[in-house]
Amino acid sequence: MKTLNDFLQMKKNGEKIVMLTAYDYPSGRLAEESGIDVVLVGDSLGMVVLGYDSTVPVTMADMIHHTRAARRGAKNTFMLTDMPYLTYQISMAQAMENAARLVQEGGCEGVKIEGGEEIAPQVRALVNAGIPVCGHIGLTPQSATSLSGYKVQGRTAEAARKLLHDALALEAAGAFMIVLECIPAQVAELISKRLSIPTIGIGGGAACDGQVLVFHDTLGLFERFVPKFVKQFETLGAKARDALGAYAAEVRAGAFPDEAHSFSMNEEQLKQIYGDGRD
């Protein structure tokens, strides 16, 4: 398992950090077997696994449940879990209690929280308590309503300066990594150069110190919408539909199950059931 020091060192060496979301045993296992550096149990699970229209309905219970499942599949990969909507803003005590539950009951190494300077006190408190914290700025889906939707952020000089200011505040508060979501590549590059801690882009261009994508997006398993920053490395949704269609057709045609997928008993035993006459 990689350590916080490894991530710092990777940035210094120009070695990219690969993060992928995972939400359960099979996705956690596939991520670990593929050599992913960091597994993120993202609150995107609300949309790609639970079918909600946003990440707002996701609860602490959901995040703990899915972190435990992903952990069983990825025992040796550094794991971060998203703190869900409004579970860290209300008070320092609330942030501490909830982060502790994710680490202790979920079994992750650290937590990710959305926001800039305004949540720096929470970041500092968690880090002081020994919980590694990853920041997340730019498009912060938990506040999509306030941002008027899932839109690119930091396109004006003023907004870009604010992003840099927030990133520096999170670094100063002790964050070990920051996700930059949906911001111009030039802004992500500037931020990445000004920070000592690694930046992880999702719609942040190639100059970030690492990248993150949603598991279901990389494999083409989420088909409701495809953001511009997503590259589908496979089209498993289409392949799954074909396979399940073939299953249904074979059952209906009586072609499945065949002998190779059935069990039998010997003639001797069979006679004792039917007696003489078999109909």
Ligand SMILES: Nc1nc(=O)c2c([nH]1)NC[C@@H]1CN(c3ccc(C(=O)N[C@@H](CCC(=O)O)C(=O)O)cc3)CN21
């Ligand atoms: N499947 C999935 N992938 C994600 O990356 C993701 C989720 N779900 N759910 C939680 C958030 C929501 N995210 C999103 C969702 C939509 C866009 C999107 O459609 N963006 C427009 C940008 C429009 C603009 O301002 O120009 C796009 O065309 O990419 C972006 C991020 C990222 N996260």
Ligand SMILES: CC(C)C(=O)C(=O)O
């Ligand atoms: C897209 C990543 C960064 C995330 O926050 C999530 O999966 O919830």
Ligand SMILES: [Mg+2]
């Ligand atoms: Mg998230």
